[in-house]
Amino acid sequence: MSELDLALPPLHGSADVLHAVCAGLAQVAARLDDTFVAREGREGRGLARAWAGPAFEAARSEAAVTATTIERVARGLEPAAAAVDTYAAALADARRRVLALREEWERGRQEHRRARAEAVSLAEDPVLGVLSSLARLRAADLEWQRLRSELRGRHTGVAERLTASGDQAAVVVRAWFGEGPGADAADAAGMRGALLAELPFTAGALQRSAARDLIANLITRAGRPVEQWGEPEGDLVASLGDAVRDPLVAQALMERMPPTLLASFVARLRAHIASVSGEGHGWRTQFDDALNTLGAAFVTVTAQRPWEFLDTAAAAWMRSWQHRWFDHLRRTGPSIVGDRLDDPPFRGFTALGVLLDHAGGSVPGVTPGVAFARTVGLAMVDADRISDDYPPQPRLPAVQGSGAEGVDVMAALLSSLRGAPDAASALLLGRLGNGQLVVHYLAGERLTRGVGGPAPPAAEALAAVLAVTATGCDEQSVSIAGAALDGFGHAAETAGGILGGGDAVLAFEQQLQGLRYVMADLLSVHPDAIWTTINDPVNAPSWLSAPGDEQPWAILGTGGWTVRVLNRSRLAAVIGELGKDRLVPGLATAGPPTAPAMAHLLNSVIASETARLAEALSTGDLDERHAGIIRLGQVTGFVLEAARAGVIAVQERADVSAAERQALVDRIASSLSLPATLRKSIPTALAGRTLDLVRKAVIWVGYGDTTVGSAARAELNAGAVHARLESELRSLGWELVSTSGWWDPADDPLAWVQAHPGVSFCSADGRPLPLASMTAEQRERFLTWSQDVPAFTTVPSAIVAEVQEGARAVRTAIAAR
Amino acid sequence: MQLRVAPEDLVVASLRMRDDGPLLRSLGEVLAGTGARGGWAACDHPSLAAALVALGNCAGAALGTLADATDTLATGLGDAGQHYAEAEDRLAVMGRRVIT
Known part of the structure; x- marks a missing residue:
């Protein structure tokens, strides 16, 4: 690099190009104003002369944002173009000045050379001589040095002015987009994201488009139409992975795979697994990834409001699609999609059961919504009621397996709703084709169809759903609880009739076991229902519903909503089943880690009745006290006698060992306790006495039937048992009078x-x-x-009499069936 | 919900807006190129050069996004107009059936 370049470096920018850039920016800004949307979109005038409604508002809003943003871009480009133009002019000027400086430098350098040459020539002059020559040389050098310094200073000045102009231009250009969305965007992606956040309609459309492209690409990769898809496409579908948890991707997949094709695909995968039996775990689970992916997509689009993140117009479109899709699922679900000779047949709803099962493990927290439960869910239950698919028939070894084997659609449906109480309630209160409530059918009639078979998985799933939907005290919870208890009681009552006698007792054990504890739970929420039923003067043989009264088992009383049981026979049937909890021969100690159902109910009854008795005693009113004693005695007698009848029925058929029975009775007795809140609110001694009363009654009744080897002997000893019970009850009556100060x-x-x-x-x-x-x-x-x-005479007698009255009510009710 | 629609208006608006998307997209590309040229031309001032390149990219992206928005609106208006028109036709047919 020359000394000149070092001292006065040239400027490299191109003012001409910058002027062209400026012109380009200005031209773009002007062209933007020519767009239709910029001219007429701001107020929405140009969209339509006569258009009003939500869709117009959505379109108008989007057009207004678009028009405003276009104007922001246009108006932002103008000052940027001006700033660039100013800088270009400064650059041109600076370049001219630097060029002049460099020329001046060149002239100075030549002058310096000439002056030095002239000085050297003077040295040969005898007159002027060497001294003069040296002086001229020094003067030439000094002048050259001064000139260079001056030129450098002037160059620096030019460069500084140009830099200042560039700084000003850079500030204007950086701020080209002004204030508002996108103003801080550092790059193209940031700008796009910021603007799309203001354009929900467009953002949604782009997302939907991307989702559709993803699924279209998948179908292209498959190389054959969806109608033909089978096991070769398993891995392909699985490759979607977690992408299907995006509702738009899931919707795009379900749109390209309508219900009939979806069911066929699932049926083919299951049939492939069933085509070979005896293979290992790897064979059975070979399509799990594909089914998990499909299940995740399915449950994602069945959820309550999967489109919440979209703009209102897109969400409305998606809701409309979901509505049509549900209708399609509902209509096609009952049809057989697999081999018509398969037993059990593979139906459209079977595929949904498979998908719901797989979704449960792959997308925790996402559950079907209320709309799905009310339409597709209800249709699934109705199809189960109408078809004879349940219970499945045992398969002969020589017959090839069906893809539907092992799929319990009801269990899958109910399990999928465990985390969705609103949807579960909507399903359970749905009305089937015959007018029956879903919960009534599932807790009753369906169980009777499986008599003699293994425990249905749907019963446990129903128990879990009832625990979260039917244990409240609002109208909906009470309606579900009442219907469940009625269906369960009706099934228990009619079981004997179906099988023609005592054999039904054991044949029915497995069917009802899954629901016993939850039924105790439901009844324990409404302990008053027991007394109301015992004391019901009508004791109707069937529901006498008034027109429009669709939930006769849910009553709004002074204390809020409560359950009503049809009559004493049905109540005795329910309680009798609770007494059989854990009595399945050989499985008496198995079961959930809860107290036996009977203990659970008795705890609630004791708590309720003790609180009522304490209140009655505190009033000092003779009638109130007497009523309290009557109620306590009759409820206790009814519950224990109903449970005893159920236990005896099992014993008659199973000859359960005395030790096993005693263990159960002991467990029930030891499980009885009063809730801590109740213990604080009533006299401790009174609570203890009442608890003792019931606990002893449980043991006496239970031991009285089990210390002997057979039920026949137990019945023979019943008289002695009751004599002992009567003696102890009298004693407890005395204690009650003493404790309560009843004088x-x-x-x-x-x-x-x-x-x-x-x-x-x-x-x-x-x-x-x-x-x-x-x-x-x-x-x-x-x-x-x-x-x-007087109370020491009347109260013990009354307790004994009322316990006997309660027990008699049970015997009368059972005899009248 | 109050709804008032002239389906043909929507179709016309869709047609008039149909050209905006391509225009905006091409202008965005122009801007991106212009920014890059400006950056080169202002090479003596790195800060200004960077600002010009960024303007080209961001303004280009903004116009590209706005092009998508106008495309979406044009398509939506066209579809809505067509669906409203079909609904009108169906209603008219139903109305004639009621009358006859």
Whole structure:
């Protein structure tokens, strides 16, 4: 590099090109104003002369944003173009100046050379001589040095002015987009993202387009139409992976694979697995990835509102599509899509069951929505009711397996709704073709169809769904609970009739077992229903629904919504089944980690009745107290006798060992307790006495039937058992009177003790001690005092009588079936 | 929900808007090229050169996005106009059946 280039470097920018850039920016800004959308989109005028409604608002909004943004771009380009133009002019000027400086430099350099040459020539002059020559040389050098310094300074000035102009232009260009969305975008992707956030209609359309492209590409890769898809496409579908959790991708897949094709594809995969039996785990699970992917896509588009993230117009379109799709699924679901000779047949709904099963493991947290439950879910249950697919028939070894084998559509449907109480409630309260409620059918009639078969998986799935939908006290929960209890009770009542006698008891065991605990749970939420039923003067043989009264088992009373049971027979049937919980021969100790169903119910009954009795006793009103005793006795007697009848029925057929039965009875008795909240609100002694009463009754009834080897002997001993029970109940009645202070003030025991000198039989609270802790002398004096207190005569007798009355109500109800 | 529609208006609007997308897209490409040329031409001022390149990219992307928006609107308006017209026809047929 020359000294000149080092001292006065040339400027490399191109002012001409910058002027052209400026012209280009200005031209683009002007052309933008020519667009139709920029001219007429801002107010939406140009969209249509007469258009109003939500769609217009969505389109108008999108057009307005587009028009505004186009104008922002155009108006932003203008100052940027001007700034660039200014800089281009400055650059041109600077280049001219630098060129002039460089020329001046060149002239100076030549002048310096000439001056030096002239000075050298003077050295030969004898007159002027060497001294003069040296002086001229020094002067030439000094002048050249001064000129160079001056030129450098002037170049620096030019460069600084150009830089300042460039800085100003850069500021204007960087701020070209002004304020608003996209103003801070650093690159093209940032700008696109910022603008699309303001253009929901466009963003949605682009997302849908991308999703459709993805699925179209998949179908292209398959190399044959979806109608022909089978096991070769398994891996291809699986390759979509988690992409199908995007509702748009899932919708695009379901759109290209309508219900009939979807069902056929699933049927072919399942048939391929079933075509060879005895292969290992790898064979059976070879399509799990494909089915998981399809299941995930399926459940994603069945969810409640999968399009929430889209703009309103796109969401409306998707809702409309979902509605049509559900209708298509509902209509095609009952049809057989596999081999017509398959047993069980593979139907459209079978495919949905397979997909729901697989979705449960692959997309946790995503569940079908209410709309799906009300349409497709309801149709699935109705198809199950109408067809004879359930229970599946045992397959002969020589017959090839069906793809539908092992698929319980009802279990899959109910399991998929576990995490969706709203959708589950909508399904359970759906009305089938015969007018029956879904929950009534699933908890009752369907179970009777499987008599003698293994435990249906749907029963456990139903129990789980009932636990989250039917244990509340609102109208919907109570309606579901009432229908479930009625269906369950009806099935229990009619089981004997179906099989013609006692054989039904054991044949029915497996069918009902999955629901026993949850039925106890439902009844325990409404313990008042037991007394209401026992005391029901109508005791109707069937529901006498008034026109429009579609839920006769749900009643709105003064205390809110509660369950009503049809009659005493049905209540006894339900409670009898609760007593059989864990009584399946050989499986008595198996079951969920919960208390036996009977203990669960009794705890609730004790809590409810004790609280009521405590309230009655606290009033001091004789009638109230008497009513409390009647109710406590009858409810206890009814529940225990109903449970005993159920237990006896099982024993008659199974000859269960005494030890096994006693273990169960002990477990029930030891499980009885009062809720902590109730214990605080009622007198401790009263709660303890009532609890003791029921606990002893449980043990006596249970042991009385099981300490012998057969039910026949148990019945023979029933008289002795009841005699013992009566004795103990009387004793407890005495304790109840003592504890509650059930006497007139004139009969106060402390006053009596003072008036009759001798040992006191009272505790510190002025009430008689428990009988078991009295000495012989105390007991003697206590008996003497109590002879004059009427309650010690009436209350024990009333308790015994009412327990017997409750038990009699059960026997009468059963006999009348 | 109040709904008032002149289907032919929507179709006309769709047709008039149909050319906007391609125009905007081509202008966006022009801007992207212009920014790059400006960056080269202002090479003596790196900050300005970078700003010009960024303007070209961002403005080009903005116009590309707006082109997508006008395309979507044009398609949507056209489809809506066609569907509304079909619905009108069906209603008219139903109306004639009721009358006759």
